[in-house]
Structures are given as C-alpha cells and as structure tokens.
Amino acid sequence: MAENKLKLGIPKGSLQDATIKLFERSGWKVRMHHRNYFPEINDDDIICSMCRAQEMSRYVENGTLDVGLTGKDWILENESDVVVVSDLVYSKVSNRPARWVLAVAGDSPYKRPEDLAGKKIATELCHFTQTYFEKAGIPVDVEFSWGATEAKVVEGLADAIVEVTETGTTIKAHGLRIISELLQTNTQLIVNKAAWEDPWKRKKIENINMLLQGALCAEKLAGLKMNVPADKMEAVMGILPSLTAPTVANLYNKDWLSVEIVVEEGTVRDLIPQLRDLGAEAIIEYSLNKVI
Structure with missing residues (x-):
C-alpha cells in the first residue's frame, strides 16, 4: 500500500507571508x-x-495538488471544478474580504457601469469581468x-x-473613483474532488481546516484571568461578556474566587478598568493561539 501523502499548495505572492503565519499559529x-518552490x-x-x-485552482482541479488556498475570485476566473471546504478570511492588510471594484478617473463623466458601453476596461480578472458585463448587457x-x-x-490606456x-486607498491615491463593486472575495480552502473522496485525505484536510479556523477565531479573542472577592462576584458577572460561562474556582482563601473567561479582544480595554473598580485583582490578559 502506498504511503499516504497530502499535496498542499501555499499561495505565492501577496498572501504568502500571511498564509505561512496562519499555518504556524495552527x-x-x-x-x-x-x-525553491517546495517549502x-x-x-x-x-x-x-x-x-x-x-x-492554484487549476492545479487543484487537475490533481497536481490535493488541496490549496486561493481566492474566490480566481476560482471564478478559472471556472474551476473543485470542492470549497471553507472560507478563510485573512489577508496581508485586514481580516475582511477584499473587493473587486470598477474604477474610473476622478474627473471622468462615468457614473455607472452602463456609462462604459463601448469603452475599454483593463483588468487582471478578464473572464469574470467580461462575464459580468455580458450578463448586464453592456x-x-x-x-x-x-x-x-x-x-x-491615468496614462490613457483604458477608460x-x-x-x-481592501481599503480603496491605493485607488484613491491614483486619482481614481470607484463607481461599482463587482465582487467580494476572500481566501478559500479548496480540494481536488478525487482527494475529497479519499477517506484518509479527507480526514487530514478536515483537521487542517478545523485548526486554521480555530487560529482565525482566536485572533479576535483574548483570555482574562482574575481573582474576585466572593461578595463582588455577582457584580462582576454582570459585566462579563464571556464567550461561554466563565470558569470559577475557590481560592485557598475562601473569601476569594478565581475567574477565567474568553472575551472579544476589542472589549478588554474598557473591561479591565471596570473589573478593577469592582474589586477584581491580579487581572491577567493573555493571547490565544486557537479556539475550537
């Protein structure tokens, strides 16, 4: 019996470093x-x-790779017949989907896609763009x-x-104006159909996906641990926006309790002073690698 191996594609280019960091956290x-193209x-x-x-999607579709990470945009562009296991919303800039937008010169008369009938449009996403305008009858x-x-x-090579x-900053910096959004895209974990039917590979891919998703989830959360006087516990519980019910344990001193919770990272800045005012002490904030 041949040794089981999973052929994984890592996206080269703008997503490379972010992907490698995500795998490391996972x-x-x-x-x-x-x-060398073989890390x-x-x-x-x-x-x-x-x-x-x-x-990426072409190589996953034809079986050169079993599984890979690529954008939803390139799957659509290549019309690839692959299994999309999950969305993985991460990037080199922010944890939000990127957008493919239609942009024109800031001083141009074009206000809507319809205004570009008969005009020239430059893009790397040719097939998708052509299909979009054909469906719109433009x-x-x-x-x-x-x-x-x-x-x-700017150079007059296209209308x-x-x-x-992601932010529109570069487009604005070139004096352009966005007149329409054509597509929201994010990274997706995709699998070759034959590999997905293989029990060993499927289980391996499902485990990879679970851990990648866990690492992404953990990016938005933080752990808090503190000691709380027993008579202040109800007041503390009233302000804790925990992911699940907090873990509470008795300390050696029966008048104090140890409390541990997971909260949205964005709430910690305001939460810690409130907890301190209610009598909590030894408050510790810690980062999380994965939340499954």
Missing part, C-alpha cells in the same frame, strides 16, 4: 528555501508546493493588464479598470 511550521513543513504527511494564487472591450492597473486610466482593493 501548529504547522513552513520553512521557505531561497529560489519544508513539520508534518511528514504533507508535501508543500508554492503556487501563484491565480493558478458591450465593453476587456483587456488583460499585466500589472500597475491603476495607472492604465476604466477592474481592480482588487
């Missing part, structure tokens, strides 16, 4: 080698390969852009662009 250390990973069951996100000339897409309008953005 329990896998991926070590890159200079000019090492501390899991004998996995073989890693680097692949551009734009091409005839346009879609042209592939090899990069620096924002400059195409509009379709470009990906």
Whole structure:
C-alpha cells in the first residue's frame, strides 16, 4: 500500500507571508528555501508546493495538488471544478474580504457601469469581468493588464479598470473613483474532488481546516484571568461578556474566587478598568493561539 501523502499548495505572492503565519499559529511550521518552490513543513504527511494564487485552482482541479488556498475570485476566473471546504478570511492588510471594484478617473463623466458601453476596461480578472458585463448587457472591450492597473486610466490606456482593493486607498491615491463593486472575495480552502473522496485525505484536510479556523477565531479573542472577592462576584458577572460561562474556582482563601473567561479582544480595554473598580485583582490578559 502506498504511503499516504497530502499535496498542499501555499499561495505565492501577496498572501504568502500571511498564509505561512496562519499555518504556524495552527501548529504547522513552513520553512521557505531561497529560489525553491517546495517549502519544508513539520508534518511528514504533507508535501508543500508554492503556487501563484491565480493558478492554484487549476492545479487543484487537475490533481497536481490535493488541496490549496486561493481566492474566490480566481476560482471564478478559472471556472474551476473543485470542492470549497471553507472560507478563510485573512489577508496581508485586514481580516475582511477584499473587493473587486470598477474604477474610473476622478474627473471622468462615468457614473455607472452602463456609462462604459463601448469603452475599454483593463483588468487582471478578464473572464469574470467580461462575464459580468455580458450578463448586464453592456458591450465593453476587456483587456488583460499585466500589472500597475491603476495607472492604465491615468496614462490613457483604458477608460476604466477592474481592480482588487481592501481599503480603496491605493485607488484613491491614483486619482481614481470607484463607481461599482463587482465582487467580494476572500481566501478559500479548496480540494481536488478525487482527494475529497479519499477517506484518509479527507480526514487530514478536515483537521487542517478545523485548526486554521480555530487560529482565525482566536485572533479576535483574548483570555482574562482574575481573582474576585466572593461578595463582588455577582457584580462582576454582570459585566462579563464571556464567550461561554466563565470558569470559577475557590481560592485557598475562601473569601476569594478565581475567574477565567474568553472575551472579544476589542472589549478588554474598557473591561479591565471596570473589573478593577469592582474589586477584581491580579487581572491577567493573555493571547490565544486557537479556539475550537
């Protein structure tokens, strides 16, 4: 019987570092080698390969890779027939979906996609863009852009662009104006259909997904531990926005209780002073690697 191995694709490019950090928080250390597309990973069951996100879904579909991470946008662009296991919302900038937007020069007369009938649009997402305008019944000339897409309008090479953005800052910096959002996209964990039918590979992939999701969940949470006077416990409980019921244990001194909770990280700044005012002491905040 052949040794079981899972062929994993790591996206090369803008998501590379964020993906490797996510895997590290999930329990896998991926070590890159200079000019080498096959990183090492501390899991004998996995073989890693680097692949551009734009091409990932094709290699997963044809079985070159069993599983990979790529954007929803490139799955749609390539019309890839793969199994989407889950969404993994993370990026190099923020934990929110990116957007493919239609943008024009800030001083142009175009206000709506319909105003671009007969015009030239530059983008890297050609197939999706062409399909979008065809479905809308708007005839346009879609042209592939090899990069620096924002400059195409400024240089007079296109009337509009379709470009990906998270904050819109770069688009605005080039003097462009967004007139429509075509697609929201985020990273997805995708699997080859044959690999998904293999019991060993499926279980391995499900475990990977569980731990990746756990690491992403933990990014938004923090742990709090404190000592609370027994007679103040009800008041403290009234302000604790815990993920689940807090863990409470008696201290050696029966007049005090040890309380441990998991809360939204954004609440900690305001919560700690309130807890201190209610009599809590020895308050400890700690980060979480994974929440399953």
